[in-house]
Amino acid sequence: MTVLSAPTSHLPPIGKIQKYSAEDLTKAVRYLRLIYNPDVRGIRRIDRNRQKHRSELLSASLKPGSRPSTDPSLEALRSDTFERAYAIRWLTALVSQVYQLLEFADEDLHGGFSDLEDLLQQASALLAICAGTASAGTITRTFRFQNGDTPIEVQLTDVPLENQDYPSVGAQTWGSACLLAEMLVEDPGVFDLGSPPTGVRVLELGAGTGLVSVALGKLLNAKGCCAGTVLATDFHPSVLANLENNLAANFPPPNLQSVSVSSHCLDWAKFPALQDPSAPFDQPFDLIFGADIIYEAEHVRWVKNCVEKLLRKPFSPSVDVRPAFHLIIPLRPTHTLESSAIEEVYPFASEGAMDGGLVTLSKDVVVCEASGDVRSRGGTIEEVEYVHYAIGWCP
Ligand SMILES: C[S@@+](CC[C@H](N)C(=O)[O-])C[C@H]1O[C@@H](n2cnc3c(N)ncnc32)[C@H](O)[C@@H]1O
Structure with a gap:
């Protein structure tokens, strides 16, 4: 069994998000999904x-x-309101950074934005789930x-x-x-x-x-x-x-x-x-x-x-x-x-x-x-x- 670490210790720092690649940030969003919106096992x-x-x-x-x-440690992590609040702040910062990049970046230089658009879509969907009306842990x-x-x-x-x-x-x-x-x-x-x-x-x-x-x-x-x-x-x-x-x-x-x-x-x-x-x-x-x-x-x-x-x-x-x-x-x-x-x-x-x-x-x-x-x-x-x-x- 893999024990997941808390978002506060695992995610790239909020102030440095722009320094990370779209690939690293996508991995970080997937990591958060494992905690807050995992698939059901074996389906x-x-x-x-x-x-x-x-x-x-x-x-x-x-x-x-x-x-x-x-997994009690995962459930404890999911129910931790401090960690959830941090994950919401991190996702909000990420969404805003990606928006700015998409607005100002030169599409020709970057060879298309599909990675960034995927990242934006995944981060926004997870943000909606984490910030929804459901109580922590649900x-x-x-x-x-x-x-x-x-x-x-x-x-x-x-x-x-x-x-x-x-x-x-x-x-x-x-x-x-x-x-x-x-x-x-x-x-x-x-x-x-x-x-x-x-x-x-x-x-x-x-x-x-x-x-x-x-x-x-x-x-x-x-x-x-x-x-x-x-x-x-x-x-x-x-x-x-x-x-x-x-x-x-x-x-x-x-x-x-x-x-x-x-x-x-x-x-x-x-x-x-x-x-x-x-x-x-x-x-x-x-x-x-x-x-x-x-x-x-x-x-x-x-x-x-x-x-x-x-x-x-x-x-x-x-x-x-x-x-x-x-x-x-x-x-x-x-x-x-x-x-x-x-x-x-x-x-x-x-x-x-x-x-x-x-x-x-x-x-x-x-x-x-x-x-x-x-x-x-x-x-x-x-x-x-x-x-x-x-x-x-x-x-
Ligand atoms: C492992 S869960 C499976 C739930 C659901 N069928 C699923 O697959 O997601 C077992 C279910 O059996 C119910 N259960 C256990 N003992 C029961 C009992 N004596 N009478 C009625 N339901 C019971 C539990 O409340 C639980 O919902």
């Missing part, structure tokens, strides 16, 4: 192998009780996906973990959600949503910042789906508050769109014991999604108990979608529950699974670049692997 797909039963990968999986990693990002010719844009805010409060990991967006959102938007047919049916009901468990639900809601609306429902659920109060803000930012009121996207509390530990769940959990769901929601030993069973209760049974075909639970998990080399536990509770249909129970219908391994993450810069991790399980009722 660029570089390979996609459809592989059922690739169990050797799963043996490199994660220890029960351990947790997704966050990151607001725009995720862009493409469904054919239709662009789907999602704006999300991640908030800092509360005093490194582990249960609030959902206040940040994780790579699994980026990957699942991208897969859904680019290839909805894989999820039986190529021609989204009227009245489709979708549930997301452990939605965190809401990327999957928002992207899906926008996609379904763009594809003209009628009367659909997307429920983004989580259990931690600060995660739910941030989720609600993100939904409101993406579907500003009055939201008259045909597919509704809303947030609700659903605790996997408690829900299965409820006798008569109230609306909106009193009706089953055609599709259930979960991104990076299995990282403590008990999660596998809790989530399974919820899915058993909430996934529509195949013998009630109210909607033309095969009921399925799509689960994406990262294969972290040092963290979380052993993935093999997933295959224990959802055996492959061919492996003597009980008729009528939940089984793994397919398993894909997806390899992504670990780019955009400070933790990968030590050169140790270049790729992140994810597994996509499609789970459904045993045929």
Whole structure:
């Protein structure tokens, strides 16, 4: 893990900015982005192998009780208001210097200004993020996906973990959600949503910042789906508050769109014991999604108990979608529950699974670049692997 130093000690001095080359200044702006607007780790797909039963990968999986990693020194740096104020002053000075250069420099002598224009654009964009209304430590990002010719844009805010409060990991967006959102938007047919049916009901468990639900809601609306429902659920109060803000930012009121996207509390530990769940959990769901929601030993069973209760049974075909639970998990080399536990509770249909129970219908391994993450810069991790399980009722 590379530890980033503070802007006050890393950046070229404000009074000497004009002495540095456009290349050095561009590097300095990129450095600030790592702190204030990093990409989500492991989101660029570089390979996609459809592989059922690739169990050797799963043996490199994660220890029960351990947790997704966050970098506390980076979060402390991001939340440091003095450092942020310095970064804002530095960027303001840079933008003003570059403006002057562009105004007075002789284009013929400099062989064009494209480097300076790029630098100005990058510095201004980062300045807007650092100086925005969001409080210190928050990151607001725009995720862009493409469904054919239709662009789907999602704006999300991640908030800092509360005093490194582990249960609030959902206040940040994780790579699994980026990957699942991208897969859904680019290839909805894989999820039986190529021609989204009227009245489709979708549930997301452990939605965190809401990327999957928002992207899906926008996609379904763009594809003209009628009367659909997307429920983004989580259990931690600060995660739910941030989720609600993100939904409101993406579907500003009055939201008259045909597919509704809303947030609700659903605790996997408690829900299965409820006798008569109230609306909106009193009706089953055609599709259930979960991104990076299995990282403590008990999660596998809790989530399974919820899915058993909430996934529509195949013998009630109210909607033309095969009921399925799509689960994406990262294969972290040092963290979380052993993935093999997933295959224990959802055996492959061919492996003597009980008729009528939940089984793994397919398993894909997806390899992504670990780019955009400070933790990968030590050169140790270049790729992140994810597994996509499609789970459904045993045929
Ligand atoms: C690693 S985060 C993933 C969040 C999001 N799916 C993503 O990929 O960005 C795990 C999520 O599961 C939620 N979670 C953990 N335990 C839960 C429980 N018992 N009931 C409901 N949600 C839970 C957390 O609040 C968090 O949002």
